[in-house]
Amino acid sequence: MAEFKEIMAMRLEGKSYDAIASALGCSNRDIARMIDVINAYGITAEAFAGLSPEFFNEHFPDGRRTRKAAYVQPDYKALADKPAKNKHLTRCMLWEKYYSLPAEPGMLKYQYAQFCNGLAPYIQTHGLTEVIDHEPGEELYVD
Known part of the structure; x- marks a missing residue:
């Protein structure tokens, strides 16, 4: 502007x-x-x-529209504790669980990418197991 x-x-x-x-x-x-x-x-x-x-x-008014959408905030604490109990639980499965929960009328759910953008910092700041991000087929990780 x-x-x-x-x-x-x-x-x-x-x-x-x-x-x-x-x-x-x-x-x-x-x-x-x-x-x-x-x-x-x-x-x-x-x-x-x-x-x-x-x-x-x-x-000279600011012609940009403001976002009025309200989003259901995920309970990252509860979600981050679940992988500790189940090693095979993926971020996609956590997102599907979050997305399937009922929401109040007018509230939106985060899409997968935005959900992951919120989950990864929570995991890092609370000293939990780090999520390894990599391009598929680019590297091989072995435990």
């Missing part, structure tokens, strides 16, 4: 499109939008100093 306050400051200093775009990494479209606002409101360098952050939020 472009920093519109910085674009306005540079434009009021008389910087060119190219200078602003290369310094801030913004598009010419963002600069043109800023010039339109400067011209529409007659903003000068003196008036710029008095502009509030709300002015920029109002005229």
Whole structure:
């Protein structure tokens, strides 16, 4: 997202499109939008100093959508204790167990990759057996 306050400051200093775009990494479209606002409101360098952050939020809203999805948090402690009792229990089996549990309406379950991203750090920080990640067929591990 472009920093519109910085674009306005540079434009009021008389910087060119190219200078602003290369310094801030913004598009010419963002600069043109800023010039339109400067011209529409007659903003000068003196008036710029008095502009509030709300002015920029109002005229240049963040168009990104926010995530509203709520996820059922796995009980990593209970899940991490299970492999100690069953050597042949895999992460996929743990995820299937988690995924099969009932959830409240509107709650989503983590997909496999995100589940594993949460399980691996838990296993590492609690001193449990490490999960060995490797590409299939690349290496052979023997106990």
